[in-house]
Amino acid sequence: MGRSGSGKSTLVNLIGFLDTKFKGTYYFEDKLVEQYTDDDLSKIRNENVGFVFQNFGLIEKMTVGQNVELPLLYAGVSHQEKTRLVLESLEKVGLADFVNQSVKLLSGGQRQRVAIARAIVKSPKFIIADEPTGALDSKTSLEIMQLFTELNQLSGVTIILVTHDANLMSYCTREIKVADGEVIM
Numbered sequence: 001m002g003r004s005g006s007g008k009s010t011l012v013n014l015i016g017f018l019d020t021k022f023k024g025t026y027y028f029e030d031k032l033v034e035q036y037t038d039d040d041l042s043k044i045r046n047e048n049v050g051f052v053f054q055n056f057g058l059i060e061k062m063t064v065g066q067n068v069e070l071p072l073l074y075a076g077v078s079h080q081e082k083t084r085l086v087l088e089s090l091e092k093v094g095l096a097d098f099v100n101q102s103v104k105l106l107s108g109g110q111r112q113r114v115a116i117a118r119a120i121v122k123s124p125k126f127i128i129a130d131e132p133t134g135a136l137d138s139k140t141s142l143e144i145m146q147l148f149t150e151l152n153q154l155s156g157v158t159i160i161l162v163t164h165d166a167n168l169m170s171y172c173t174r175e176i177k178v179a180d181g182e183v184i185m
C-alpha cells in the first residue's frame with residue numbers, strides 16, 4: 001500500500017520481472033536477477049508469475065477460453081492438455097460454463113475472474129495483482145478478494161497485491177508500505 005505515485009507499480013513490476021532496470025539486488029531462486037539474460041527472464045516470468053491488472057487486459061474479440069489459453073500458446077502443451085488446463089482454471093474462478101462465450105458480454109467482476117483464470121493457468125508460484133479491484137464496486141471487490149484467498153489456501157500461490165483500499169487489508173497476511181520510492185515497513 002502507498003499513496004498515488006509512491007512507487008507501488010514500479011516495485012511489483014520489478015518483482016514480476018517486467019522491468020529489469022534497477023539499482024540494488026534482487027535474488028530469485030538464489031541467483032541475482034541481473035545475471036540472467038533477457039531471454040532467461042522471459043522464461044522465468046512465463047513459468048513463475050501470473051499478472052492481474054486493474055483493467056483486466058483481456059482481448060475483446062476472443063472468447064473466455066481463448067483468453068485463458070494465451071499463456072499456454074508457446075508452452076509446448078498438447079491441444080488436449082490446453083483444453084483441460086483452461087477448464088480447470090475456469091472452474092477455480094467459477095466460470096467453467098463461460099468457456100465459449102465472448103468476453104464482450106461479461107461484467108467487470110466476471111472479466112477479472114477470467115483474468116485471474118489466465119494468471120493461474122500455468123500454476124505460477126506468485127501472482128502480481130496491481131489494483132485488481134480498482135475498477136470494481138465494493139461488493140465485487142470483496143468477491144475477488146475472497147477468490148484470491150481461496151486460491152492462496154487451495155493452490156498455495158502467493159498473491160502480491162497493490163491496493164489503495166484499506167478495506168482489503170483484512171484479506172492479507174502481510175502489509176508492505178511504500179512511500180517516495182521506498183519500502184517503509
Ligand SMILES: Nc1ncnc2c1ncn2[C@@H]1O[C@H](COP(=O)(O)OP(=O)(O)OP(=O)(O)O)[C@@H](O)[C@H]1O
Binds near residue numbers: 002003005006180181
Ligand atoms: N524506487 C524508485 N526509484 C526511483 N523512481 C521511482 C521509484 N519508485 C517509483 N519511482 C518513480 O515514481 C513514479 C511513480 O511510480 P509508480 O507508478 O510505481 O507509483 P504507484 O504507487 O504505482 O502510483 P499509482 O498508485 O498512481 O499507480 C514513476 O515515475 C516511477 O518511475
